[in-house]
Amino acid sequence: MEEFDVAVIGGGPAGTSAAYHSAKLGLKTALFEEHQTIGEPVHCGECLSSMALTRVGLDLPAHTIAAEVDGVAVVFPNGSRKLVREKGYVLHKHKFEQFIAALAADSGATVKLDCMVRDLKRNNDSWTLETKQGQFSSKIVIDASGPNALSSRRLGLNKPFSLINGLQYELEDVPQEGYLDFYLWPRLAPHGYLWMIPKEGGNANVGLVTTEPAKTKPYLDQFVKELGWEAKKRVRIFGGSIPCSGPVEKTYSDGLMLIGDAAGFTSPLFEGGTQLSLVSGRMASDVAKEALAANDTSARKLSKYEKLWQAEFPVYEKIIGGKDALYNLTDSELNEMAEILPDDISHINPLAKLGIGAKVLFGKRHLWHKGFAGIMASFGYSRAKYYGW
Ligand SMILES: Cc1cc2nc3c(=O)[nH]c(=O)nc-3n(C[C@H](O)[C@H](O)[C@H](O)COP(=O)(O)OP(=O)(O)OC[C@H]3O[C@@H](n4cnc5c(N)ncnc54)[C@H](O)[C@@H]3O)c2cc1C
Numbered sequence: 001m002e003e004f005d006v007a008v009i010g011g012g013p014a015g016t017s018a019a020y021h022s023a024k025l026g027l028k029t030a031l032f033e034e035h036q037t038i039g040e041p042v043h044c045g046e047c048l049s050s051m052a053l054t055r056v057g058l059d060l061p062a063h064t065i066a067a068e069v070d071g072v073a074v075v076f077p078n079g080s081r082k083l084v085r086e087k088g089y090v091l092h093k094h095k096f097e098q099f100i101a102a103l104a105a106d107s108g109a110t111v112k113l114d115c116m117v118r119d120l121k122r123n124n125d126s127w128t129l130e131t132k133q134g135q136f137s138s139k140i141v142i143d144a145s146g147p148n149a150l151s152s153r154r155l156g157l158n159k160p161f162s163l164i165n166g167l168q169y170e171l172e173d174v175p176q177e178g179y180l181d182f183y184l185w186p187r188l189a190p191h192g193y194l195w196m197i198p199k200e201g202g203n204a205n206v207g208l209v210t211t212e213p214a215k216t217k218p219y220l221d222q223f224v225k226e227l228g229w230e231a232k233k234r235v236r237i238f239g240g241s242i243p244c245s246g247p248v249e250k251t252y253s254d255g256l257m258l259i260g261d262a263a264g265f266t267s268p269l270f271e272g273g274t275q276l277s278l279v280s281g282r283m284a285s286d287v288a289k290e291a292l293a294a295n296d297t298s299a300r301k302l303s304k305y306e307k308l309w310q311a312e313f314p315v316y317e318k319i320i321g322g323k324d325a326l327y328n329l330t331d332s333e334l335n336e337m338a339e340i341l342p343d344d345i346s347h348i349n350p351l352a353k354l355g356i357g358a359k360v361l362f363g364k365r366h367l368w369h370k371g372f373a374g375i376m377a378s379f380g381y382s383r384a385k386y387y388g389w
Contacts, residue, residue, distance in 0.1 A: 002030075002137070003028075004030045004136065005022070005139050005288070006022045006138060006141075007129055007136060007138035007142070008030065008144055009032050009143050009144060010146055010150075010262070011039075013278050013281070014277035014278070015031055015142070016100035017056060018144055021056075021281060022285040022288055023104050024285075025286070026289075027289060029104070031111045036113055038101045038111075039093060041238060042093045042094050043239060043240030045166070045205050046091045046092070048089050048275065049086060049087070049088035050087045050089070051275075052274065052384065052389075058100070058278075060096070060099075064092055065090075066090045066200050067198050068089055068090075068178075069179055069198065070085055071084050071085040071087070071179055071180070072086070072179060074182050074379075075181055075185075077184070078335040083345065084383060090180075090197055117145070118130045125139065127141045140302075142258075142259055144259050144260050144277070146262060147243050147262075149248070149263075150262070151256060151262070152248060155256075157248075157250050159249070161243040161244070162244050162245040164244040165216050165239065165241055167208065167217060167238075168205045168208070168239055170205055171203065171204055171232040171233065171234055172201075173202045174203070174204035174206065174229060180197050182270060189223075191210060191212075192209040193270065194219075194223050195208065206229065207220060208223065216239075242271045245264060246264055246317070247265060247309075248262075251305065252302040252303060252305050254299045254302075255298075260273065261277065265309070267388045267389065269382040269388070270382050272388055275384070276313065283308045283312075286308075287308065314386045314387065321374045322374035322375045322377050326371075328370060340367075
């Protein structure tokens with residue numbers, strides 16, 4: 001049976017990042033991906049901030065970039081746009097993940113495609129992985145298997161998380177202004193939002209997340225209709241599920257760490273998860289290196305991983321309160337909020353914040369009672385700086 005220091009389950013952004021960083025640190029690393037090709041099928045809006053790349057030390061090659069963007073435009077029901085300026089990219093996500101997997105392979109990792117991990121068992125100080133291509137052993141397992149979270153399921157480590165559904169069309173010839181347009185239109189995305197994510201040549205990913213799975217497609221079709229894009233050519237339909245109940249209780253155990261979606265790491269308001277995946281992959285690799293050097297892969301030793309992500313990632317509960325308050329606003333209340341906010345909400349200085357607070361307290365006190373302050377805090381924590389995208 002071939003033996004590894006680190007076995008990574010799943011070749012998404014989390015797993016490819018973990019495999020790359022582990023191999024770069026000199027660990028004998030294997031990456032197991034169930035599909036025949038890394039990154040396919042794509043199940044993502046494909047946007048990623050420049051800050052995320054800086055954090056994991058990646059330089060994007062041109063072929064992975066579908067567009068460069070200047071930030072996020074939050075679009076209110078009355079059509080008014082509030083800009084959050086922070087640079088980033090729309091990726092060809094499959095090419096991006098293939099690029100990181102190639103870096104991992106170049107750094108010495110074994111990449112096993114068409115190789116689903118079916119089960120994992122711990123014996124003494126190592127793991128045996130049952131895969132489609134036979135058995136492998138590893139001192140440490142990094143679970144990057146996404147919303148399916150293999151280790152949580154097979155080992156009963158964590159409760160299943162709540163999921164929110166996303167669906168999108170890639171359309172041709174969509175008008176765009178160099179921003180990721182995030183539409184807060186509760187009428188067409190209850191407890192979620194809709195988006196237009198620009199890509200090269202006028203193409204765009206147009207989609208939504210909502211907690212009403214049966215209505216996802218009708219809502220998306222209505223959105224496309226209302227924006228006058230019904231006749232646009234539809235290049236593809238794609239989507240998937242996103243964990244939306246926050247980090248799982250146990251992100252580590254003896255010889256095991258969970259990263260990315262498998263750990264429930266998604267940003268609560270706009271459900272971005274790629275940056276958190278890439279960074280948690282890097283953190284788990286660093287901890288694996290230290291544990292293997294000390295010949296101690298116990299849960300106690302790997303608990304450092306939890307300390308690392310807890311110190312860096314924003315506190316989920318802080319954002320979720322504001323998110324719930326936001327999704328409780330009606331269309332007209334959202335429009336009132338838009339009237340109060342400046343057009344550029346990237347950096348609201350303390351004086352402007354006071355002015356906004358006064359307008360709410362003295363003119364629109366009902367918004368205050370509906371959680372206006374928490375909503376603004378949630379927006380703040382959804383920025384790239386706080387791992388929002
Ligand atoms: C519609 C939609 C739009 C989104 N838009 C954005 C966005 O624009 N920006 C953003 O930052 N985030 C976005 N997200 C979230 C983002 O896609 C995820 O957070 C991110 O992909 C998580 O990466 P991951 O590597 O943890 O999991 P995944 O990307 O799910 O990768 C897991 C991999 O593991 C493989 N796998 C699973 N089980 C096994 C097994 N047993 N054996 C071997 N392989 C296995 C899977 O095939 C998959 O390749 C979006 C999600 C959806 C659904």
